[in-house]
Amino acid sequence: MEPLRILDPSGRLVGEPPVDAAEVRRLFEAMVTARTYDRKSSALQRQGRLATYAPFEGQEAAQIGATAALRRDDWLVATYRDAAAMWMQGYTFEALFLGRMGDERGGSPPAGVGVLPPSITVGAHMIHAVGLAWGERLLGGDRIAMTFFGDGATSEGDFHEAMNFAGVFRIGTVFVCQNNGWAISMSRDRQTASATIAQKADAYGFPGVLVDGNDLLAMLAAARAAVERARAGKGPTLIEALTYRIGPHTTTDDPGRYRDEADVAEWSERDPLLRVRRYLQAAGEWSEDRERAVEEAAAAGIEEAVVRAEGLAPFGPGAAFDRMYARPTGALEEQRRLLLEGEAGQ
Amino acid sequence: MSEMNMAQALNDALAVALEADPRVVLIGEDVGTTGGVFRVTDGLQQRFGDERVIDTPVAESGIVGAAFGMAIAGMRPVAEIQFLGFSYPAYDQVVSHVGRIRNRSNHRFSAPMVIRIPFGGGIGAAEHHSEASEAMYAHTPGIKVVAPATPATAKGLLLAAIEDADPVVFLEPIRVYRAIKEEVPEGHYLTPIGRAEVVREGADATIVAYGAMVRDALKAADALAADSVAVEVVDLRTLSPIDAATVVASAVKTGRVVAVSEGHRTAGIASEIVAIVQEKALYSLLAPVARVTGWDTVVPLKRTEQHHIPSVGRIVAAVRRTLED
Ligand SMILES: Cc1ncc(C[n+]2csc(CCOP(=O)(O)OP(=O)(O)O)c2C)c(N)n1
Numbered sequence: 001m002e003p004l005r006i007l008d009p010s011g012r013l014v015g016e017p018p019v020d021a022a023e024v025r026r027l028f029e030a031m032v033t034a035r036t037y038d039r040k041s042s043a044l045q046r047q048g049r050l051a052t053y054a055p056f057e058g059q060e061a062a063q064i065g066a067t068a069a070l071r072r073d074d075w076l077v078a079t080y081r082d083a084a085a086m087w088m089q090g091y092t093f094e095a096l097f098l099g100r101m102g103d104e105r106g107g108s109p110p111a112g113v114g115v116l117p118p119s120i121t122v123g124a125h126m127i128h129a130v131g132l133a134w135g136e137r138l139l140g141g142d143r144i145a146m147t148f149f150g151d152g153a154t155s156e157g158d159f160h161e162a163m164n165f166a167g168v169f170r171i172g173t174v175f176v177c178q179n180n181g182w183a184i185s186m187s188r189d190r191q192t193a194s195a196t197i198a199q200k201a202d203a204y205g206f207p208g209v210l211v212d213g214n215d216l217l218a219m220l221a222a223a224r225a226a227v228e229r230a231r232a233g234k235g236p237t238l239i240e241a242l243t244y245r246i247g248p249h250t251t252t253d254d255p256g257r258y259r260d261e262a263d264v265a266e267w268s269e270r271d272p273l274l275r276v277r278r279y280l281q282a283a284g285e286w287s288e289d290r291e292r293a294v295e296e297a298a299a300a301g302i303e304e305a306v307v308r309a310e311g312l313a314p315f316g317p318g319a320a321f322d323r324m325y326a327r328p329t330g331a332l333e334e335q336r337r338l339l340l341e342g343e344a345g346q
Numbered sequence: 347m348s349e350m351n352m353a354q355a356l357n358d359a360l361a362v363a364l365e366a367d368p369r370v371v372l373i374g375e376d377v378g379t380t381g382g383v384f385r386v387t388d389g390l391q392q393r394f395g396d397e398r399v400i401d402t403p404v405a406e407s408g409i410v411g412a413a414f415g416m417a418i419a420g421m422r423p424v425a426e427i428q429f430l431g432f433s434y435p436a437y438d439q440v441v442s443h444v445g446r447i448r449n450r451s452n453h454r455f456s457a458p459m460v461i462r463i464p465f466g467g468g469i470g471a472a473e474h475h476s477e478a479s480e481a482m483y484a485h486t487p488g489i490k491v492v493a494p495a496t497p498a499t500a501k502g503l504l505l506a507a508i509e510d511a512d513p514v515v516f517l518e519p520i521r522v523y524r525a526i527k528e529e530v531p532e533g534h535y536l537t538p539i540g541r542a543e544v545v546r547e548g549a550d551a552t553i554v555a556y557g558a559m560v561r562d563a564l565k566a567a568d569a570l571a572a573d574s575v576a577v578e579v580v581d582l583r584t585l586s587p588i589d590a591a592t593v594v595a596s597a598v599k600t601g602r603v604v605a606v607s608e609g610h611r612t613a614g615i616a617s618e619i620v621a622i623v624q625e626k627a628l629y630s631l632l633a634p635v636a637r638v639t640g641w642d643t644v645v646p647l648k649r650t651e652q653h654h655i656p657s658v659g660r661i662v663a664a665v666r667r668t669l670e671d
Contacts, residue, residue, distance in 0.1 A: 052472055102651070157408075158435070184375065314649040317653040320643040320653065323643070324643050332641070335641045
């Protein structure tokens, strides 16, 4: 199966672009901002200012292309690696940083943003997207849900339950698998014996599409079609985005143990930003100055978000008890008292 | 003898078992090429091949369910789950099948297998990476649950778990993996399952702990020794079945008991210790049995985790309270 492609790696159009060049430039700027955030996060982790971080460099087109098809009020349920997608849908960099700093306030997006906190457990969250879209339908609305996950996640039982529910009940869910080649140290062919992940949708009775995940325009086109289908009540779609994670699985991982660095070089040639930049250059919609200005603005905004996140006073002892129930239970009130007494007695 | 940390001691135990018994296989996510997220299985696939050290898809229920089948077939699988917080998809297999097969088949079938799982916090890890829900497993009939505190115990207990006729959930305290080194005997030896150990003698009070909390209990005992309070420390080692005799003997000796657990408070391992002591040593007690535990909250993230895991200070304060009575 040939993946859907609209922009080839040299930046040439090989299909019908879903948006005009000005809109492509806006999305390119989002990609530049996302990459700035990603690199900044890895650097902060090295300085010990963030806990373990999962970089997404190389996957910007998959995340930004797909989420660009969403309406502002649609739901998004994503993983630890999908910061770009979450940000596109309204999650703030500050919240993303807070989460990585080990602060529960990071799980709380601005009011009205329908993005759940990133799922750390692999697999479980896809079915939540089905439930969200289903709930919206039962409530009479037309908000749909998009969910992101990796190729490894398709091995978990929950993936199959999510796909099956969505198929049986024709729920407006857009499943976006970022097949980035690896699940920690295990390559894609150790997750499934099927030739593609996209074809799995067939077994659940709805369409699956294979897409060049490093092609912003192909991702956007595929996601638009899936979102329209979902909103029209026609049911789910599975999009398999063929992409690659250029960096390690997380900042604690050493990919040198399991993968050939020649592959990294090869995939770097297919860099999703490079491709769009080449296209915009040819269309006369790009300038070095402009890109630098976007980078600088992004770096400044991201730096501010770091400062705000680091400046937020940590929760004091006992605050954890407030988040467990609508009103703390008697047992928790008692435990809060014990904790505070104990802390005082030290 | 050589000096090893806990990760190395566990690796050594697995090598000894793989060498000695062709029925032993290791199975889990990333256990082969990378040697596991904590490098406990480092080098074993290179040495024993990929039919003995098996990298699987990301599927905990699959790993434990397949290991269960292998065990019934006659193998001795050692499954690895990367973190306790990722064991829940497999918990259905453990509670619905692994723990029941001997009973359900009236001894016709059994599942001698080990499920190794890192547990506990203290390293500021991400959500789900610091769980201490060991009580859930201790509450499950038909399995044994062990949690070593030191490298030498870890090696002996793991070999005992692999040789046990019943399934064992083997919990490895994350913050101990590389924190301490000690002399670990060469070759094969067993640390018996179901036996607690008095790791420090004392006459004034007893602290019962396990896993990473044993080190903190010993630190608390040191702090109290400075005030001439002699604290006995019992390392539980096995959480199911608990060695009540050792705990009770110490309670009778000192009359004051503090149970320490990083796990959640309600229906936890510490609660079980309190129950055992009051059932079997009530008339020797000089003070109510105290608990120092994690709280009934989700384990907090890095920024507030220090308020959750029992601190040395909280343990010391609890011992002092028992001394006031
Ligand atoms: C239920 C569960 N099991 C194991 C893990 C540990 N783990 C974290 S990421 C990962 C690999 C996931 O690979 P994939 O789904 O392809 O996503 P990627 O990380 O490549 O984006 C694993 C096994 C987890 N987080 N959750």
